[in-house]
Amino acid sequence: MTRTVQDLMRFATVGSVDDGKSTLIGRLLVDTRQLFDDQLDAVVQASAKRGVGDLDLSFVTDGLRAEREQGITIDVAYRYSSSPSRKFVIADCPGHVQYTRNMATGASTADVALVVIDVVAGLKEQTRRHLCIAALLGVRHVIVAANKMDTCGWDQEIFERVAADVRAFSETVGFHEVLVIPVSALHGDNVVDPSAVAAWYNGPTVLSALENAPLGSRGSADTGARLPIQWVLRQNGGGRTYAGMVAGGTLRPGDTVTLLPQNVTTTLRAIHTLREDLTEAFDSMSVDLDLADETDAGRGDLIATAPLPRVATEFEATLCWFSDAPLRPGSRWRLKHTTRSTPARIESIGGLLALDSLTSGPADSFANNDIGFVTIRTAQPICIDDYLDNRVTGSFVLVDEVSNITVAAGMIGRPHFSTL
Amino acid sequence: MSTSNNTRDEIHSLDYLESHAVFILREVAAECERPVLLFSGGKDSAVLLHLASKAFAPQGIPFPILHVDTGHNFPEVLAYRDAQAARYGAQLLVARVQDSIDQGKVPNPGPFGMRNRLQTVTLLDAITENKFDAAFGGARRDEDKARAKERVLSFRDSFGQWDPRQQRPELWHLYQGKVNSGEHLRAFPLSDWTELDVWTYIQQENIILPEIYFAHERDVFLRDSMWLSTNEFVELRADEVPERRTVRYRTVGDASCTGAVLSTASTLSEIITEVSTTNVSERGATRADDKFSETAMEDRKREGYF
Numbered sequence: 001m002t003r004t005v006q007d008l009m010r011f012a013t014v015g016s017v018d019d020g021k022s023t024l025i026g027r028l029l030v031d032t033r034q035l036f037d038d039q040l041d042a043v044v045q046a047s048a049k050r051g052v053g054d055l056d057l058s059f060v061t062d063g064l065r066a067e068r069e070q071g072i073t074i075d076v077a078y079r080y081s082s083s084p085s086r087k088f089v090i091a092d093c094p095g096h097v098q099y100t101r102n103m104a105t106g107a108s109t110a111d112v113a114l115v116v117i118d119v120v121a122g123l124k125e126q127t128r129r130h131l132c133i134a135a136l137l138g139v140r141h142v143i144v145a146a147n148k149m150d151t152c153g154w155d156q157e158i159f160e161r162v163a164a165d166v167r168a169f170s171e172t173v174g175f176h177e178v179l180v181i182p183v184s185a186l187h188g189d190n191v192v193d194p195s196a197v198a199a200w201y202n203g204p205t206v207l208s209a210l211e212n213a214p215l216g217s218r219g220s221a222d223t224g225a226r227l228p229i230q231w232v233l234r235q236n237g238g239g240r241t242y243a244g245m246v247a248g249g250t251l252r253p254g255d256t257v258t259l260l261p262q263n264v265t266t267t268l269r270a271i272h273t274l275r276e277d278l279t280e281a282f283d284s285m286s287v288d289l290d291l292a293d294e295t296d297a298g299r300g301d302l303i304a305t306a307p308l309p310r311v312a313t314e315f316e317a318t319l320c321w322f323s324d325a326p327l328r329p330g331s332r333w334r335l336k337h338t339t340r341s342t343p344a345r346i347e348s349i350g351g352l353l354a355l356d357s358l359t360s361g362p363a364d365s366f367a368n369n370d371i372g373f374v375t376i377r378t379a380q381p382i383c384i385d386d387y388l389d390n391r392v393t394g395s396f397v398l399v400d401e402v403s404n405i406t407v408a409a410g411m412i413g414r415p416h417f418s419t420l
Numbered sequence: 421m422s423t424s425n426n427t428r429d430e431i432h433s434l435d436y437l438e439s440h441a442v443f444i445l446r447e448v449a450a451e452c453e454r455p456v457l458l459f460s461g462g463k464d465s466a467v468l469l470h471l472a473s474k475a476f477a478p479q480g481i482p483f484p485i486l487h488v489d490t491g492h493n494f495p496e497v498l499a500y501r502d503a504q505a506a507r508y509g510a511q512l513l514v515a516r517v518q519d520s521i522d523q524g525k526v527p528n529p530g531p532f533g534m535r536n537r538l539q540t541v542t543l544l545d546a547i548t549e550n551k552f553d554a555a556f557g558g559a560r561r562d563e564d565k566a567r568a569k570e571r572v573l574s575f576r577d578s579f580g581q582w583d584p585r586q587q588r589p590e591l592w593h594l595y596q597g598k599v600n601s602g603e604h605l606r607a608f609p610l611s612d613w614t615e616l617d618v619w620t621y622i623q624q625e626n627i628i629l630p631e632i633y634f635a636h637e638r639d640v641f642l643r644d645s646m647w648l649s650t651n652e653f654v655e656l657r658a659d660e661v662p663e664r665r666t667v668r669y670r671t672v673g674d675a676s677c678t679g680a681v682l683s684t685a686s687t688l689s690e691i692i693t694e695v696s697t698t699n700v701s702e703r704g705a706t707r708a709d710d711k712f713s714e715t716a717m718e719d720r721k722r723e724g725y726f
Binding site for chain 1: 433435437440474476571585600704
């Protein structure tokens with residue numbers, strides 16, 4: 001059997017409109033020969049039809065009619081690439097402020113953010129917004145492509161100025177050891193192949209930086225294992241097992257586990273999977289758990305090991321607001337947290353995040369694309385960890401009860417920005 | 421954000437993809453009232469059916485499977501469809517494009533006309549009549565540039581339409597399955613799988629496929645640089661001369677517009693080698709209906725296509 005042992009990394013492009021995110025992904029795919037001949041031909045034809053030169057690399061990911069007409073990215077495009085040891089899921093995100101919700105969609109599942117900056121234009125407000133959202137969403141690692149180096153004659157001074165700006169901002173929002181790479185996506189310098197133009201740069205290319213970036217678990221080792229129950233499986237000959245995906249931590253047969261919010265403690269008897277029984281289950285694995293004692297557990301409950309999460313009906317959270325209608329205190333929503341949905345109310349607004357200073361200021365409401373802090377009350381208890389400890393038990397969405405549209409991304413607790 | 425000391429290096433990419441597909445199947449089955457799994461008899465829906473059986477084992481699959489039958493079938497595929505439904509104990513529903521034609525809901529394309537686009541009406545009628553609020557599909561984002569843009573849970577309004585400019589936010593793995601009456605979701609558990617992932621998984625799990633996926637001899641002719649099979653749904657033009665070639669199919673679709681590829685790959689290992697080294701995309705090699713315009717797939721998806 002040919003089973004290649006690759007891990008899987010998800011990365012998202014972030015940054016302002018027109019700084020060249022889609023062009024960089026197009027370049028990455030073309031230069032690693034991940035595009036099929038007919039796909040490349042189609043891009044060449046579309047470029048000619050729209051009079052934008054021989055090969056508009058942004059058309060590799062900007063596949064919608066409206067995107068090609070306007071030369072912008074409206075929604076996330078997912079592309080796939082692979083190296084001998086790693087499979088990449090690429091989310092090419094839009095840069096426009098009005099499509100911030102789509103950027104958040106792409107970044108919420110990313111391990112790494114690939115930040116693209118037009119080196120001549122410098123660090124824009126929208127780039128700061130995206131870096132801030134990437135940090136809030138728990139992206140573990142950032143790689144910065146200082147793009148369009150060809151337009152400033154590969155001036156090292158201009159590069160160093162932008163690199164210093166982006167490093168300082170990144171540090172404030174909690175990204176450390178940020179790698180900044182001088183790049184020309186248009187000409188392919190330092191994307192896959194090292195640039196022959198910039199003798200002063202000896203660091204890695206974008207591709208090698210991605211190949212060597214660390215992967216993160218969705219949960220911290222400091223909190224216990226978590227398994228939100230999705231479905232109860234009735235076993236042949238009686239008995240039940242509890243199916244779900246492990247979110248951080250490690251589960252082993254014999255572990256003492258607690259069913260929440262019921263607060264019933266029992267022993268994990270066995271871990272079944274889709275293939276075989278396991279001696280160990282960890283993050284991102286779909287398993288079903290056999291517990292030693294009969295329990296009255298169902299969808300929406302949580303199986304956890306110590307240290308246990310909090311069981312709460314009121315908590316503080318950071319919200320990214322995505323609706324044209326403003327968010328006001330007292331408003332009522334459906335909240336989805338892990339596999340549980342419950343009515344929820346905004347008790348109070350604790351402040352609005354100012355993107356320039358990264359400080360919290362007073363506010364009565366949130367407008368579309370605002371980020372701020374709220375206290376929420378839920379009808380049913382939910383089992384929560386701080387988002388910084390666990391991306392699954394720390395996250396939730398607010399949904400409009402009439403239209404069923406998701407209006408906010410929520411993270412339990414406050415971010416660890418040095419300015420807050 | 422270095423909040424974690426854990427690494428994920430123990431879970432390999434195919435296990436990750438399988439695990440997430442099962443997660444999506446379970447979420448949608450739990451959140452939606454009446455899901456259905458769209459089963460074409462192709463390799464992607466074969467993988468989807470297999471995953472559905474694993475996700476709910478030892479219980480049966482808690483939703484029916486639906487075949488939208490254009491009437492232009494490869495005979496092996498119909499036999500395969502029935503055998504797979506029986507093998508997995510799934511309830512099989514069939515919606516026929518011919519019925520939509522007979523009822524005057526779609527124009528009669530004539531005996532040799534393409535029926536691929538007409539399927540949309542038949543599919544949407546079946547969804548309405550059965551009050552399905554979610555339809556699982558085997559579509560993958562690597563297939564087409566419009567599909568590359570689509571959410572895992574993709575909203576359809578009461579006309580069955582997809583609006584690519586107004587897609588709903590989809591944060592983390594918090595899939596939101598509630599819709600209002602008359603609306604529905606398309607759910608794509610294989611969104612992040614590539615063609616190569618699908619074949620590797622088929623080999624790993626010993627999933628049975630229709631024989632037309634493996635190299636065989638067939639009478640074919642070239643049309644628009646694609647190898648089409650001679651059959652009762654295709655009328656040869658004056659300059660088209662059938663010849664006997666060794667071919668296989670990379671996709672299974674309407675027999676009048678799905679192309680074969682010249683290939684001697686007759687085992688899964690040989691197919692995996694071939695797919696790893698090909699220069700032509702799956703749809704580029706095999707689907708005439710995608711060649712009409714730059715945004716053929718986007719246009720069909722907007723109308724409610726798969």
